[in-house]
Amino acid sequence: xxxxxxxxxxxxxxxxxxxxxxxxxxxxxxxxxxxxxxxxxxxxxxxxxxxxxxxxxxxxxxxxxxxxxxxxxxxxxxxxxxxxxxxxxxxxxxxxxxxxxxxxxxxxxxxxxxxxxxxxxxxxxxxxxxxxxxxxxxxxxxxxxxxxxxxxxxxxxxxxxxxxxxxxxxxxxxxxxxxxxxxxxxxxxxxxxxxxxxxxxxxxxxxxxxxxxxxxxxxxxxxxxxxxxxxxxxxxxxxxxxxxxxxxxxxxxxxxxxxxxxxxxxxxxxxxxxxxxxxxxxxxxxxxxxxxxxxxxxxxxxxxxxxxxxxxxxxxxxx
Numbered sequence: 001x002x003x004x005x006x007x008x009x010x011x012x013x014x015x016x017x018x019x020x021x022x023x024x025x026x027x028x029x030x031x032x033x034x035x036x037x038x039x040x041x042x043x044x045x046x047x048x049x050x051x052x053x054x055x056x057x058x059x060x061x062x063x064x065x066x067x068x069x070x071x072x073x074x075x076x077x078x079x080x081x082x083x084x085x086x087x088x089x090x091x092x093x094x095x096x097x098x099x100x101x102x103x104x105x106x107x108x109x110x111x112x113x114x115x116x117x118x119x120x121x122x123x124x125x126x127x128x129x130x131x132x133x134x135x136x137x138x139x140x141x142x143x144x145x146x147x148x149x150x151x152x153x154x155x156x157x158x159x160x161x162x163x164x165x166x167x168x169x170x171x172x173x174x175x176x177x178x179x180x181x182x183x184x185x186x187x188x189x190x191x192x193x194x195x196x197x198x199x200x201x202x203x204x205x206x207x208x209x210x211x212x213x214x215x216x217x218x219x220x221x222x223x224x225x226x227x228x229x230x231x232x233x234x235x236x237x238x239x240x241x242x243x244x245x246x247x248x249x250x251x252x253x254x255x256x257x258x259x260x261x262x263x264x265x266x267x268x269x270x271x272x273x274x275x276x277x278x279x280x281x282x283x284x285x286x287x288x289x290x291x292x293x294x295x296x297x298x299x300x301x302x303x304x305x306x307x308x309x310x311x312x313x314x315x316x317x318x319x
Contacts, residue, residue, distance in 0.1 A: 006050050006270070008318030009259060011298035013053055017280045018075040018201065019299035021049070021268040029268070030112070031055070032076045036295035039063050041076045041087060043113050048271055049301065058113045061105055063091065071097040075139050075201070075264065078112065081174045085112040088123070090138035100136045102153060104175045124176040126169065132181045136162065142171070143204035145211060145233055151177060152184070152213065154200035163187060163197040166215055168238065182238045185229060187217060191249050192227065195219025199227070201264035205275065208309045209233050213243070214250065216263030221291040222282070224261035225252035226313065251313040258283055259315055261297070275304040277313065
């Protein structure tokens with residue numbers, strides 16, 4: 001626990017998977033995440049990270065009764081772009097719950113918890129892109145570098161159980177891509193291939209002129225873990241050679257700590273401006289039922305330690 005009362009690497013907000021925290025320019029913290037019922041998008045607001053745990057939660061949008069955006073409402077992210085609020089999330093259809101695609105909501109009001117949200121529909125790919133968002137697509141994140149805005153997401157390809165890769169493109173508007181997709185990473189290693197071959201849940205962290213892009217790998221149980229790519233700011237981020245992939249996971253389950261399946265993270269800073277990772281994990285090794293529908297993925301916080309200009313993700317950070 002630190003001086004502000006935050007407890008590191010322990011359940012912070014219960015039963016909230018894929019957590020995302022956004023720190024607005026006015027100093028307010030916003031929190032959103034997947035809820036166990038996968039049926040709505042919720043937001044919380046507080047003046048501190050510790051305040052988010054007790055903040056009132058508001059459902060700002062609920063799934064459709066049928067058709068698109070009616071099943072599996074997953075992994076929302078809140079961004080403030082060009083003077084408006086945007087929520088990026090993935091959803092399926094009641095008639096085909098695995099027809100997961102990325103969608104966008106827009107809010108022009110000052111307060112995203114009370115102002116109305118407008119559906120912009122599916123995220124639009126570049127006009128000459130004949131591949132993006134045609135298959136199972138989810139977990140989009142947005143970051144800026146060198147005056148350009150980038151969109152990174154996971155999409156499945158292939159046959160059978162399929163393979164989930166990460167792709168990147170520049171954005172033309174908050175709801176349309178400017179460039180065709182570029183493959184960033186595919187599950188190359190054994191730790192990315194447990195249960196399913198998965199790279200998903202990207203999150204960008206900038207520090208010291210570098211961009212660290214974390215992602216999650218393998219199925220959503222105890223094997224779930226985090227990998228990382230690194231690029232130099234100022235390089236061509238649409239060139240796969242600009243990114244270096246870590247050979248081993250940067251964070252995985254730790255039975256001694258009682259933390260299992262850490263992943264699908266986001267990044268923010270605490271009240272003193274220090275880097276913090278927000279992630280979900282389980283506290284039990286054995287999962288009852290299908291891991292995807294077990295509700296006990298809890299949002300947790302980790303203090304990031306920096307060594308030689310690189311982030312160190314450790315459950316001991318902050319102890």
